[in-house]
Each structure stands twice: as C-alpha cells, then as structure tokens.
Amino acid sequence: MTTTAPEATEAKTAVVSFDQVSKAYGDVRAVDGLTLDLHPGETVALLGPNGAGKSSALDLLLGLRTADSGTVRLFGRTPQAAIAAGRVGAMLQTGGLMEEVTVEELVRLVCALHPKPYPVTEVLSRAGIASIAGRMVNKLSGGQEQRVRFALATAGANDLIVLDEPTTGMDVTARKAFWATMRDQADQGRTVLFATHYLEEADAIADRVLVLHKGRILADGTAAEIKARAGARRISFELEGPADEEALRALPFLSTLDISGHRVRIQSHNADATVHAVYGLGLYPRELEVAGLGLEQAFVAITEAEEARTAC
Template sequence: MPHAEKPIARLAGAVKRYGSLTALDGAELQVHPGELLALLGPNGAGKTTAIALLLGLVRADAGSVQLFGEDPQSIEPRRRIGVMLQHAELPPTLRVGELLRLTASYYPNPRSLQESAALAGIGDLLRRPYAKLSGGQQRRVQFALALCGRPELLFLDEPTVGMDIDARQKLWAAIRQLIDEGCAVLLTTHYLEEAEALADRVCVMSHGKVIHEGTVETLRARVAQKRIRCRTTLPAELIRDWPGIGEVRQENGRTYIVTAEAEPVVRRLLEADPQLGELEVQRAGLAEAFTELTRDADEASTNPQREAA
C-alpha cells in the first residue's frame, strides 16, 4: 500500500564507493512519519553506509539523499533527529545526568531530564560517571541521549547489543511509546526477533541493494516452509526419512520439524503415533525468510546468468 505522506528520509539510486569496493549500488530507501522501518542484512550488506548517508556523515557518489527534504549535512534537519550508533565515544568522567543536560541543550525543544531518564530506564544512574557503567547500562544511556531532543526521526543502530533480556524488553516498550507519540524509527538489528516484534516495514539489503521491502508478514509469506512442534515417541531418524522433511531435531522432550508441506506430515505423525501431543504448526519466521532471501541474493551475485534467467 503506498504511503500518503512524503518520506522524511530518502535514498534514491544512492551509490557509494570506497576505492574498488561498492558499498551501495543504487540503493532505494524511504522512511515515513510514525513508522518503524527495520533495515536488515548480513555484514557488509550496506546498512551502515546507508545510515551514514542519511546522517550526512558521508556523501553519495551518485543518486539522491534527503533528510526532511533537505541536505542531511544541513543543521536544520539534524535538529529533528536522534541518533544511537553501534559505537559511541562519550566523555568518560561526566556523570550521566551531566551528559543528558549537555545533549539536551543542543535541541530547541528537549524533553526534561526526568522524562528522558524515565523513558530509557536510567533514573538510578544519573549521578554515576559514564565510565563506571556496564556495557548494557551505557547502551541505555546512549538511548536516552538519542531521544532527549524529542526527535521526529530516531536512528537506532543495533540498540540492544550488550543488554540482558529484561533491559531489551524495556527498551522495546520505550520504542513503542515513541512511535505512538509520532516518532519515526530506522532500526538496524541482527536480532531478527527484534525486527519481528517492532517493525511496521522491513527492508532487506544485500550487496549494496535493497532486495526486499514490505511488512514482516509479506516477507514471511515468501517462504513456503512450516514449522511443526510436538511431543512424540517417534525417533528423529524415522521422521527424517519421510518425504518433504527439511529438518528434524529433538530437544527437551519435544520434536521440531521443518517442512514445505505441513498437512501430510501432520497426518503421518497422527497415524504413526496415537500418543502424539502438544501439536503446533507455524509458518516460517522472519529468520527463515531472511536466510532464504539473502542466500538467493548471494547466489545471484556470484552467478549473473542465474539472475538474468
């Protein structure tokens, strides 16, 4: 479905080369108001370069790059964004509260110190020196710095790296709150369950190009595989020999089966094991869809004749 509103961040035919390496090869990307767009791809796919272009950190060699309809290196669009990069160097001796006050002072209408701290879950860290924090705590502080300026567009580059499960869930809740307030988010993550839980749209990159764009459901629908989970007395070796079985593993008393055709496998399970229990059938998840897409892109890049066919 086309978006009625104009994109607030846009790459159009963006090309970026570093010597003989083409990091972006005609990349097309749009972020719209109030949405979370997850940018996915293997290492070297071009995600970091795409973000660097949108942030104005580097210039494109060809194509167009716009941030709120302007040059990303202009000060006005930069005042409307928040950024949490994967690697951040912050003054180690400053206390967390001092860092927040300093960063907020760069914006025309920042959140209060208390609001930013509450959203990021760092109220108990405000008096502590940044250098004395754990890696996960530092990531939460960086998130607070990214949102303190009340941005209209938030760039989150691998935001939950180094966080435990509880901290990750709290950050997800904070991101959802920001989106509810109308903030758009461009998220890069290697945790595919994170994209599956948060994203309105997904862009998958490979070899400097966007190879898929759409909702999580659209991406999952591209993969025919189904996942079956059950309790059965049948050995994995027996099931593995059945037609159409892709993978079988047994773990903690449960059997997990991957197949393209779930119905005949389920029928055979019921016939072969009258004691079958806890049967559950699911479509392939984002991880399987992502793997299949990027594998196809890799094969096409190494075999141009296959792509042309």
C-alpha cells in the same frame, strides 16, 4: 493562483528518501543502488546479515559518509541540514561517550545543544538512568552506556530516531522499557528506524521490515508479509524409532531437514504434500505440528535463496 501551505507540503515529504544511492569501499559495494522512502509514524526494522550494508546505509542517512552516487534526503533536505534543525536523533554502535563527566552533566549538555530539548530530569527518567545520574561516564557498564546513548538520542523532540543495534548489552527489563518508549515515540507521529540482530524485536515492534543483502533491498513489507514471501512452512514431529535420514531427505518439496534424536524438523514448500509423503513412508509421526515460518527462519530463507541465485 493556488498555493500550498507549508504544513501540507511537509506532510507529503518523505521523512527519509534514498534515490539510487551507492557507496563502495574499494572493490566492496556496501550500498548498491538503494532506493526507498520512509514515512511519518512508521517503525521500521532494518535486517541483514553481517556485511549487508546496514551500518553504511545509516551512515549515509546521517551524513557521516557521502554517497558515491544518488541522493539522500531527510524531510526533503540534506542530512546535515535536517540534523542541524534538530529533527534527527541517533543511537549508533560506533563512537565513544565523553568521559570525565557525570551522566547528568553529559545529558544536560546535549539537551542544552538541542533546538527542541526535553527537561533533563525527563530524559534521565525515560532512559532509566536517573539512579546513575551522578556516576562518571567512564565507570558505566556496557548496558548502562547503551541507556545513556538512548538518552542522548531522545534528548529533544526529534521527528526521526535512528537506532543501530540499540538494545545490545541491555537486560530483558531494560529492553522492554526501551521499546515501550519507542512505541510511544511512534504513536506521537515520529519515525523510528532501527537495525537489529534480535529478530524477535523486529517481529514484535516493527510495522515495516526491510531485508538488506549486499547493499540492496531483498524484501520490504510487514513481518507477516516477509514470512509469507519465504514460501515455506515448518513441520515438526516425533518418531518412535530411529529416523531414516536418506528416506526423509527424499520427501517432496523439502527445503531443510534437521534430525535430533527422534525429533524431526522440516521446512517444506508444500506442507500438505510433504506430510502425506511422510505417512507414505510407513511412518507414524507423533506430536505433529505444521506452522508458518518465524521471521528469523523467513529471513534466513530469503537471504539463502538470494545467495544461491547470485552464485549461479
């Protein structure tokens, strides 16, 4: 009889597993049949417009809410069991910090409660808050509060770190330091899942991007794959004279058109044909540039296409 070592079974188990998970609030279906798996060592960005279901999905993942149907598992267990075992750290938008204590006292308390804590001095230093360790929590700025939340989320050796808009309120230096720490966590085999409105962060940091819309996954892949899926390219050029908007809107394969003075910006589903048609209009574009969509433009294109499809 062959037995499987616990470590081997653990390695095959998804860090996060949603299986046909749905959650509604009255007539609003915030999460709609969501199915996905996250794996060890992945850094995953969760993108979506306001109301897409990102926060609801994270609440279900953390056991803060109960699904109407389907199952959520962390490391093959219930969210509550995984969290109690010290395997999950979370940094959320909602929920206040304990007041009338110093930053160090709050961090020390959370470290004391964690099954696998890091030294308090290490946690303070990594979050960039050692210099304000003696300050009262209720005297912190918004950016400082975010860094304290970050410290609490990484107070111990968690296998999964969940972050909801983690760098809101942080300055550029703090954001860079934050993501350097998250890269280090992922390099150690931990899974990092973050929701963000800073799409440049998703592009630069995540090795997997999930686009959520009305509680469903619209796209799942690398940032490059998401951009390619949008199926459009950016065309930009200058004109010597005023732009003829009516003529430009008649260009073939046009997706979007933006005219600002003599500068014309186009999204096209066939850049070669569109540029050829520009010359066919008798125009002589200067500073012509043709490039792929950035993640932000791709994200907008994918969600707008879904809105148009569901409106039909």
